[in-house]
Amino acid sequence: MHYKDEQLNEEKVFKDPVHRYVHVKDQVIWDLIGAPEFQRLRRIKQLGTSYVTFHGAEHSRFNHSLGVYEIVRRIIANFEGRPDWNQEERLLCLCAALLHDLGHGPFSHSFEKVFKLDHEDFTREIVLGDTHINQILARVSADFPQKVADVINKTYQDKLVVSLISSQIDADRMDYLQRDAYFTGVSYGHFDMERILRVMRPTEDQVVVKESGMHAVEDYIMSRYQMYWQVYFHPVTRSAEVILSKILHRAKYLFDNNYQFALQPTHFLSFFEGEVSLSDYLRLDEPVVLYYFQMWADEEDPILSDLCERFSNRHLFKYIEFNPNLQMKEWMELYRLFSDAGIDPEYYLVIDSSSDLPYDFYRPGEEGERLPIHLLMPGGDLRELSRQSDIVEAISGKKRTDHKLYFPLDFVEALPDDSDLKKKMLTILFD
Template sequence: MAYRDEKLSEEKVFKDPVHRYVHVRERVIWDLIGTAEFQRLRRIKQLGTSYLTFHGAEHSRFNHSLGVYEIVRRIIENFKDRPNWNQEERLLCLCAALLHDLGHGPFSHSFEKVYKLDHEDFTQAILLGDTEVNKVLSKVEKGFPKKVADVINKTYENKLVVSLISSQIDADRMDYLQRDAYFTGVSYGHFDMERILRVMRPMEDQVVVKESGMHAVEDYIMSRYQMYWQVYFHPVTRSAEVILTKILHRAKELHEEGYSFKLQPVHFLSFFSGEPTLEEYLALDEAVVLYYFQTWMEEEDTVLSDLCHRFVNRKLFKYIEFNPNSQMNEWMELYKLFTKAGLNPDYYLVVDSSSDLPYDFYRPGEEGERLPIHLLQPNDELKELSRLSDIVESISGKKRTDHKLYIPLDRLEEMSNRSKTKKRIMEILFG
């Protein structure tokens, strides 16, 4: 029997709090789960710094990746006897679903932003490089790792396959909304996934939903909207991300200045230079990063030491509403006052912005292609979701942005009440 068709002697299951069970029968999938690169995802949190806001948010990208795989497995099980579905692409879909987040680094997006990295580039490198994952995929057939990479990279020729992993209603979003809601303890991310899976239909280049499932999709869209503003963009989480980002910036700046660390940041050196190898990238997980933060608390550099203390012990910055379009004069004055007060404004006066577009559709002539969610009519005609749903139409194409100014209020309060600098800072911040 060919390796791609090989089944396990008995089905393996993972007990899962969201999907109850994750089912594995294919030898290829089981072997991929056992690779070092996939097991590394246990050491990368799904929600980055959100555990400092929601104490239950300790789940990993390993959990999430299994969840996305399980949803795709169930979708294509429903597709197997339907037109437009090629059962030969089943294994490709399962592998892409399982491995779609393989390249995420520690604290994911914050880490990428500082060191100008892209986790998708590293996902490709893991799939195509000298890795255990590549060895498993290469046993399926010649060129199979490239096929999986193309699906994840959204360049695979069959757009129906791509849409299962990456679209406005895909397995990735359906898993993380429910999983993140479960572990944060909120109710916003819940929607009727069972109903959506039942009414999904494969079309030539994308997955569509029967019109009778419109209300379940509306619920899904609104769940996503609520999760972004109530969980993913929570201002306390953003405070932790601000401090995390500033720690990474400070360590890089000190290294470039020739500062002598008590514990040399050997795991970071290639990131400081902007040229980490795949091996170096995979060696840096959140356990390693947090170890450095613990040791950097004892550094002589007061900024690095203070920021690490804050992150490790959850002494976060406070925030106020801030409009960069109308308050830049106040910010410039604050910058000077912070400098005068001995608080480095590059690290202690931070504007953070978050924005989200909950649902959009393609508009001819505009930059960027936004594949909409289509509803399948009884006469087989397709209609874009917002054309039939008043709820979705009300938020379509509407980008919401929020700005906050983050400051170490505790340090300001420690200043003498007689200080004119403190008084003026407080006047600007709080009126």
């Protein structure tokens, strides 16, 4: 039997708190899960720094990847025999679902911003490069790794296949919303996924949803909206993220200026030098990063040491609401006051905006910038979701945005009480 058709003698199941069980029967999937590059995902948290706010949010990208695979497996089971569905694409969909986050690094978002990296490039490199994952995929067929990479990169010819993994209603979002809600313990993020799966239908270009399932989709859209503001963009999590970014900036700055680290930053060298090889990238997971942060807390450089102590011990920056339009002059004044007080504003006075953590709200795609969710009407025609649903129309109109100013209040308070600088800072910050 050809490798692509090989089945395990007995179905394997992973107990899962969100989907109850994740079912594996294909030998290829079983082998991929066992590959070191996939096992590494156990050491990358799904929600990065959110655990400082929600102590349960310690789940990993490994959990999530299995969840996405399971959802796609169930969708495909429903699609079998329907028009527009090509069963030949089944294994490709399952592999792409399982591997879609393979290139995520530690605390992905900050790392990508500071070191100008893109996890999707690394996903491609792992799938196509000299890796265990590539060897497994290549046993299916010589062009199979490229097909998997194309699906994940959203450039595969069959757009229906792509839309299962990546669209405005896809397996990726359906898993992470439920999983993140479960592990953070919040009551948002829940929706009737079983219902959505039952009313999904394949079409030539995308998955659509029968109109009778509109209310279940509304719930899904609402949960996306609420999870963003209540979990993903939580201001305390953002504070930890701000400090994390500043640590990376500071460490790179020190390296660029020939600072002698007490602990050689071996795992970071290629990141600092801007030439990150795949093997370097794979070696740097979150436990390694946290080890460095703990050690850097004892470095002589006061800024690096302080920021690392803050991150490790959840000694976070405070924040205030900030309007960059109305408070532009106050910000300039604060910047000067912080400098005069010896609190370097490049590291200790930070504006964080909602666009710094992009999260895709539902977009009706009025001008064809994004493909919207389409409802399949009883007569067979397609209609964009927000044109049928008042709820979706309401939350896809004018968008809420947010800016906050982060700073170490303890540093300001530590200035002498009779200090003019301190009085002025506190007045601007809190009056």
